[in-house]
Every structure is written in C-alpha cells, then in structure tokens.
Amino acid sequence: MQNPSQKPRVLRAARIGAAQPQADTAADQAADEAYREAFGEEFDAELLDQLFEELEGEDMPDDELRALRSLNEGTEPPADKTPPRCDQMLAWYMVDAALQKINHTLQPGFHILLVQHESWVPVVEAVLKTAYIYGPHGSFTAMRASRRSRPVIQLLGTRAPLELVRPPAGKSTAGTPNTPSTPGTPPAPALEDTTCACLATGKAACLVTAALDQVPDDLHALADRILAVPPPSRRLLAKMLKELAPPARRLPFGGYDYARLTPTMLRLAYRPAIEAPAYLRGLQRMLPTPASTTPANPERRPLPLAELHGVDAAKQWAASLKADLNDYRQGRLPWAEVPSSALLSGPPGTAKTTLARAIAADCALAFVGTSYADWQSAGHGHLGDVMRSMRAAFHAARAQAPALLFIDELDSVGARGHGAGQRDDWWRSIINGVLEELDGRADNTGVVVMAASNHPEMIDPALLRAGRMERHIVLPLPDANALAAIFRDQLRPVGALEGFNLEQLGQLCLGMSGADIVRLCTEARRRARQQRRPVEQQDLLHAIAGDASPRSTSDEWRIAVHEAGHGVMVLLSPVLELAHLSIVRQGERQGNAVFKLRGETATPAALQAYIVALLAGRAAEELLLGEVSSGAGGASDSDLGYATRLAADAELTLGLGEQRLVWFDLSPPARLSTLLAQRPDIERQVNARLAQAYREASATLAKFKPELERMARRLLECRSLSKREALACMQGNPLDPADRLTAASFGSVQSQAIH
Structure with a gap:
C-alpha cells in the first residue's frame, strides 16, 4: 500500500x-x-x-x-x-x-x-x-x-x-523582543x-x-x-447562545456594541446551567449602555442620495451598483460582474466625499475613508509606514465587507516617471502598492473602491485602466436648478420656505459649489440668530454680498461691461454655448462667464472662436470705457492665461498650427512659460494667434455696441443672467419683474454695506 x-x-x-x-x-x-x-x-x-x-x-x-x-x-x-x-x-x-x-x-x-x-x-x-x-x-x-x-x-x-x-x-509579531531572553537558553526560531x-x-x-x-x-x-476575522456581533452572538443554551423566546439584544466583547467577558458571564437571557444580561452589564455611548454627530450622518443635486451621472451609477449588489447578495450575480470601482472628479466643493458616503448608505455598505495624507501621517512617515497604513485601509474594508473604500485626493499619490531619483522611486513604490491591492493581492470580494480627485489628469494612468478605476464620473458645478434645490434642503429645517425666492438665489449663485451654498446658509442663520428672528431672504443676500470691501460704482460698471463682452461674443458664435454670466464676487474672482464648446472635437475655427470669446471681456472694456484694466490677467486661470494656453496648445499639442506637426509635452503648466521664454519663434506664433483673436473680438463688439451696453446694464441690475435671460437681453426684451425685485433687494444690501 x-x-x-x-x-x-x-x-x-x-x-x-x-x-x-x-x-x-x-x-x-x-x-x-x-x-x-x-x-x-x-x-x-x-x-x-x-x-x-x-x-x-x-x-x-x-x-x-x-x-x-x-x-x-x-x-x-x-x-x-x-x-x-x-x-x-x-x-x-x-x-x-x-x-x-x-x-x-x-x-x-x-x-x-x-x-x-x-x-x-x-x-x-x-x-x-x-x-x-x-x-x-x-x-x-x-x-x-x-x-x-x-x-x-x-x-x-x-x-x-x-x-x-x-x-x-x-517577542511581538514583528520579532521585537519584549522581555530579555534567559541566559544559557538557545534562541527560539524566528x-x-x-x-x-x-x-x-x-x-x-x-x-x-x-x-x-x-x-x-x-x-x-x-x-x-x-x-x-469579523469581530463579535449580534448575529454571531445569537448563534453562540443558540448552541450554549437555546432560548425559548427572542432575546433582547438592544443597541449594545457587541464588537467590544472580549474573551474574558464571555468567560466571566458564564454560570453552570445558565439560560441564554441571563447570560446575555451579564454581557450587557459589562458593556457600555447605548445611552452612555457617544451619540453620532448628525453633521456626519450621510445625506440621503436623493438630497444631493446636480450629480445625475453619479446617481445613475449608484442605482446600477445597488441593483447589482442586490443580485450579488441573492447569489444571482458573481462579484466579478459588479461595477466595483469608480473615480469622482470635479472642482472643490462638489460633494465628492458626501456623495461617496451617500452611495455607501444607499447601498447598505460600510464606509471606510482614507487618503494619502492618512497614510503619510502613520508612524514616522517612512515608506514602510506609508505602505503598511495603505494596506491596512484595504484590509479594514475587507474586514467590514460588504464595504465601500473611499480614497480621497487620489491625485496626491502622484504619477510614476514625473520625478527624479529617490522622489520617483518613492511614488513608484506607493503606486505599485495601490495597484497590488486593487488587483486583488488579497480577496476584494465585497469591496467597492471609490476615489476622488480635483485633478484627474495628475493621476497615474495605470490606476485608471480597465479593471481598476475605469469608470470616471465628472461632477460639474451645480446649475441654477440644482443650487435652488440645495437652498431648499438647507432652509427647510429652519421653517417654512415662504418668502424665499429660491430660483433667484440659484441664479445669483451660479458658479458656486454646493459647499458654498451650505456656507452661505450657515452665515444667514447666524445673522438671524444674533438678531433673534427667523431667517429671511435678506440674510442670504447679505451672505452672498459678503463682508469684503464694497466695490465702487465705476468698478461695478467695469466688471459688468467685461462679463457682458464675454456674453455677447458667445451668443453670437454658433460653436459656443453660454451657461451664465455673473458679477457676484466669489473670493478673489470679481465676476465670471461660464461657456463651453458645443461639440466634443475642437476644430481650428472652434478653437479660435473660444479664444476670441476669452479676449472679448478686455475688448469690451476698451470699447465702452476707453481703456483696459487688469481684469483679464493675473493668475493662470485668468482670461489671458487660459487664452495663451489654448493658443499654445493649438500650435504645439493639438496639431492645429499652420505648419507645425510636432507634439510638445506642456505639462506641468510652468513648462509653457519656460518654453515661450526660450523659444522666441514659438512665442511669436502664439502672440500672433492671440492678436488676431483680439482684433476679431474688438471688431465684432463694435458692430453690436448697443447690445453690449444693454447687456452690461442688465447684468449690473440683476447681478447674474442665465443663458435664456442673456439671449432675451440681446433681443431687446424687457426684464422680468421677478428678476427686477431680486436686483433691487441685492442693491439694498450693497448700499447698507457701503454706508
């Protein structure tokens, strides 16, 4: 045998x-x-x-x-x-x-x-x-x-x-001696x-x-x-009690946190021939009572997914995920078929973290949040500490499966090949570690991985390929309707909504994020509370105006002319689409005009039209005021900064120049400034394209000077204009009475601030 x-x-x-x-x-x-x-x-x-x-x-x-x-x-x-x-x-x-x-x-x-x-x-x-x-x-x-x-x-x-x-x-698990070894005894094998x-x-x-x-x-x-190994829970304890002493009736488990049970507690509660209810009462006496535990912070409770507005694409993905999770839990769908990863990107304040929490709650998933900052702060910040902390986050999600692991600010991890020497080795090790965890170095069944980024272009491409973060959901700034809905949700707890014109508030705050609206409502409630009265629309208008130094009448008019120049040029172009115009101050930004290309592909004519619209604000100032200001320049996201970047892209990266087919890598943004300083020939080509666009903007606005002036006055009166309202202004239609009321109310706030 x-x-x-x-x-x-x-x-x-x-x-x-x-x-x-x-x-x-x-x-x-x-x-x-x-x-x-x-x-x-x-x-x-x-x-x-x-x-x-x-x-x-x-x-x-x-x-x-x-x-x-x-x-x-x-x-x-x-x-x-x-x-x-x-x-x-x-x-x-x-x-x-x-x-x-x-x-x-x-x-x-x-x-x-x-x-x-x-x-x-x-x-x-x-x-x-x-x-x-x-x-x-x-x-x-x-x-x-x-x-x-x-x-x-x-x-x-x-x-x-x-x-x-x-x-x-x-010795500890890591092999570090805790007690001195006995002299003369051979060391135990490691x-x-x-x-x-x-x-x-x-x-x-x-x-x-x-x-x-x-x-x-x-x-x-x-x-x-x-x-x-899952911690003690109500479900596991019920199984144990059924085997220890089958209860005759349902046991009163209550709201105790049974995960805090220790082996010693379980042994101490036992008595010979004890019944299940008595044994359970003994355990509960050793646990903190539900009333004595720290109450959950209501501000940290996840918002219902229905109360998040302007994120329709994310809601559709969440609905699909929820349906597939239900099929998976009932054994009708393997985990490999569940859409278990997604990347959320968008400007700051677009509720990426809030959305991830809401999706986890809606899908009955445990929420595990982490970020590179958390990994870096672990231990002494050495590479080994960072890697262990990163892996521990994935293990925590697996331990609580089904769970949603949320990695905030994924772009902070960096990208391989964009550094030199030890710096690149550092990021390479971390990214490779994240890739190992995503690819199932351990079993990721039951774990949905979501990440967030304000700059998705800075994420290593390997993290975004199929099988990892292949689903990319872009969260735009909310439109006027979404902003009005956010105002409604924020104001509903303080009382009736009569007296609030939410649509007008949404129009005034175009260009703001959901987080900005929450801040405005908080400031309005504080102002009303200090005056011992309910919140009114005037409090919100005061919060929108802010406590910054008031602008002079001439500055207000210049800003209105500048933004109206953008609006007129966009409305005249068949390849551009206007979202809104606003002269409401938002931080350092005095006003804004939001527009985009109608198509997905940029042709030379479409790109030139976009550059013309960017420079139209400066041209409008020169046309109506006789001189230009610094309003078009400044930061890299200013009119001149963005126009210069587009003109350089046309010549160097998009293949839209007259004779240039060579592709240049212009990332990071500072590389463009260096290239223009070192290559006068390229600087001349970019400047020629910008000069041609500025001449075209000036000539077009001169033909539509009455419409430009009318739109500037309408914008000064209403503070913001939607696409529909701006188009009506171009056609000479009168102002809607409701919009006239908003402008008057806002003007009174400004006058109060001046005096």
Whole structure:
C-alpha cells in the first residue's frame, strides 16, 4: 500500500447525524467514491491508521483524534464534562465566518488571519484548526456530545493541512523582543524560519495577528491571502447562545456594541446551567449602555442620495451598483460582474466625499475613508509606514465587507516617471502598492473602491485602466436648478420656505459649489440668530454680498461691461454655448462667464472662436470705457492665461498650427512659460494667434455696441443672467419683474454695506 504522505492530502470533516458509522448511507457511499477518486483504491482501516499517525504529526487537537479513533476502533471516548469555553465557542463562529469566504479551503502557502483585538489572538488560534476541518458541517460542541449524535467523519476531498505559526515566546509579531531572553537558553526560531519550514512541507501556514503593521515586511509581502476575522456581533452572538443554551423566546439584544466583547467577558458571564437571557444580561452589564455611548454627530450622518443635486451621472451609477449588489447578495450575480470601482472628479466643493458616503448608505455598505495624507501621517512617515497604513485601509474594508473604500485626493499619490531619483522611486513604490491591492493581492470580494480627485489628469494612468478605476464620473458645478434645490434642503429645517425666492438665489449663485451654498446658509442663520428672528431672504443676500470691501460704482460698471463682452461674443458664435454670466464676487474672482464648446472635437475655427470669446471681456472694456484694466490677467486661470494656453496648445499639442506637426509635452503648466521664454519663434506664433483673436473680438463688439451696453446694464441690475435671460437681453426684451425685485433687494444690501 502506498504511503499516505505521498498521496494528496486528505482530511476528515464532520457531518452531523445520528446514524451509526457502519450505516451504508448515500453520504457514506459518496465519501467512498471521493476516496477512490483521490487515492485510486478502496478505503481500508490500515490506511486510516496511517492517516491518524500523519494527523498526530501535525499536532491535531486531542479531541479530534479521539473522535477519529473511536470511529475506527468502535469505542466511544469519554464525554467531555469540562465547562464550555464561551470565548472559544464565539471564536468558532467568528473564524467560520471568515473561512466561509474561501469555502473552508486553503491552498499551500502563507495566510494571515486578522482579528480585531490582541485578546482574541490565542482564542482564535485555539479553535482555528478545528473550525477549518469541521466548520462547514459541524459545531463547536459536536465533539462533546454522545456517540449517537457525534459527527460521522467523512472524506470530503483534498485540502492543504493547516499549521499555525507563532512568533517566538517573548517577542511581538514583528520579532521585537519584549522581555530579555534567559541566559544559557538557545534562541527560539524566528517567525520567518517556522514559516519557511511549513511552506517547505506543502502546508498552509497561518499567522493570527491583531496588527498587520507588526507583521514583518517580508512576510506581509509574501502573504497569499489575508482573511479578516469579523469581530463579535449580534448575529454571531445569537448563534453562540443558540448552541450554549437555546432560548425559548427572542432575546433582547438592544443597541449594545457587541464588537467590544472580549474573551474574558464571555468567560466571566458564564454560570453552570445558565439560560441564554441571563447570560446575555451579564454581557450587557459589562458593556457600555447605548445611552452612555457617544451619540453620532448628525453633521456626519450621510445625506440621503436623493438630497444631493446636480450629480445625475453619479446617481445613475449608484442605482446600477445597488441593483447589482442586490443580485450579488441573492447569489444571482458573481462579484466579478459588479461595477466595483469608480473615480469622482470635479472642482472643490462638489460633494465628492458626501456623495461617496451617500452611495455607501444607499447601498447598505460600510464606509471606510482614507487618503494619502492618512497614510503619510502613520508612524514616522517612512515608506514602510506609508505602505503598511495603505494596506491596512484595504484590509479594514475587507474586514467590514460588504464595504465601500473611499480614497480621497487620489491625485496626491502622484504619477510614476514625473520625478527624479529617490522622489520617483518613492511614488513608484506607493503606486505599485495601490495597484497590488486593487488587483486583488488579497480577496476584494465585497469591496467597492471609490476615489476622488480635483485633478484627474495628475493621476497615474495605470490606476485608471480597465479593471481598476475605469469608470470616471465628472461632477460639474451645480446649475441654477440644482443650487435652488440645495437652498431648499438647507432652509427647510429652519421653517417654512415662504418668502424665499429660491430660483433667484440659484441664479445669483451660479458658479458656486454646493459647499458654498451650505456656507452661505450657515452665515444667514447666524445673522438671524444674533438678531433673534427667523431667517429671511435678506440674510442670504447679505451672505452672498459678503463682508469684503464694497466695490465702487465705476468698478461695478467695469466688471459688468467685461462679463457682458464675454456674453455677447458667445451668443453670437454658433460653436459656443453660454451657461451664465455673473458679477457676484466669489473670493478673489470679481465676476465670471461660464461657456463651453458645443461639440466634443475642437476644430481650428472652434478653437479660435473660444479664444476670441476669452479676449472679448478686455475688448469690451476698451470699447465702452476707453481703456483696459487688469481684469483679464493675473493668475493662470485668468482670461489671458487660459487664452495663451489654448493658443499654445493649438500650435504645439493639438496639431492645429499652420505648419507645425510636432507634439510638445506642456505639462506641468510652468513648462509653457519656460518654453515661450526660450523659444522666441514659438512665442511669436502664439502672440500672433492671440492678436488676431483680439482684433476679431474688438471688431465684432463694435458692430453690436448697443447690445453690449444693454447687456452690461442688465447684468449690473440683476447681478447674474442665465443663458435664456442673456439671449432675451440681446433681443431687446424687457426684464422680468421677478428678476427686477431680486436686483433691487441685492442693491439694498450693497448700499447698507457701503454706508
């Protein structure tokens, strides 16, 4: 007969039943068939004896060996009369929940089991091997029962034998000595050495730990699988109580945080012949009462997805995700078919983090938030600390699966190849680590990964390819209707909405973000509270005007002329589309005009029309006021800055120059300034394109000078104009009475600020 050690590793697992081992049941026949498939021969007792010896060599718990031998020898082991270990009983179900994710099957290799607290490490170690073998078909107390109800051991198939690896006594998981070694005693083998010995024999080496950052870096990188053992919960505790003392009625679990249970608490609450309600009351007395726990901050509660406005694309994706998650939970859809990753991008204040929280709540997912700043602040900020913190965030999401892992400011991670020397090596290591986690270095089943960025163009392309962050959802600034809806949600808690013209407020705040509206409402409530009265529209108008130094009448008129120049030129162009005009101050920006190309592709004519519209504000000042100001220049996002960039792109990157087919890399933005300073020929071509656009803007506005002046006066009166209102102004239509009321109200606020 062949030696079993040379055959596939076959272990025994438990099947609950009262049938005698000799009964010729269908299950027994199936087991014999599985045995013949694995070994190619009939099952006999001699081979089972050899299997016993092999299991004894693997340090299998004595109760399992006694049960196996009793079935082979026909004798019944003495019943276990020791008191039940309630902590091990609960740990059984905790470990079983973790092993269910892998169908209780481990391949040869190194595996890490992550527990919530250090106190659970020895308890999980005590039940791990038993739960691995008997978990799917047995229970913790099955081996303590009488012979007739003891599990019938059957052959299930090939699984790698499990071997626990532990750090040497007196050392932490990372191998750092905690206590001095006894003189004269040989040093215990390091954790790495015992792991290597297990791997060399084809076993599944398992390390139980409560801190991944304490695992040696080599072993952490080597891990074939990282399993998160869930903490104690109401569901797992109910299973344990059903086995310990089946309750006769529903148990009053209440709102206690059972994740705080420790093995010591579980043992202290036990009494002989105790009933489940009494045992549960004992545990609850040792836990903080629900009333004494820190109440949740209502400001941190996720907003309902329905209360987020102007994010229709994200809502559609969330609805699809929710439907697929429901199918996945009911077993109708594999996880590979679930859209489990997305990137949110947009200007600051467009509710990227709030949206991610709302999606997690709407889809019943645990929310785990992280960022590069969190990783950098871990430990001493060394690369090893950053990598461990990054991996710990992914492991935390896996431990709470189904969960949503949200990585904020993903562009902070940088991109490979954009630095030099050690700086590039740093980012390369971090990005490679993120790629490993996204690609399933550990099992990501049940984890939805979302990221946010204000600058998606700065993200490493490898993070955005298919299978990672392939879904890119752009969050634009809200339009007037969305802003009005945000005002409605913010003002509803303070009372009735009568007296508020939300549509007008939305128009006045065009160009602002949802976060800006929340700030304005907060300031309005504060002003009303100080005056001991309800919030009024005047408070919101005062908040919009701000406390900055008031602008003079001449400055107000110049700004209105400037923005009207943009508006007239855009409305006259067939390739451009106007969103809105505004002279409402927003930080350092005195006013703005928002417009875009109608098509997706930029032709030479369309690009030139865009540059003409950008320079039309300066041309309007020169036409109506006789001189220009600095309003068109300044920062890189000013009219002149943006126009210069587009003119250079036309010549150097878009292939729209007359004779230039060479492509230049103009990133980062400062490279353009350097190139123009070093290449006078390119500077002359860019300046010629800009000069031609400015002449065209001046000539066109001169033909429509009455319309330009009318729109400037209308803008000065109303503070902001939508596309519809600007078009009506161009056609000479009168001002709507409701808009005239808004302008008057806002003007009174300005006059109060001046006086």
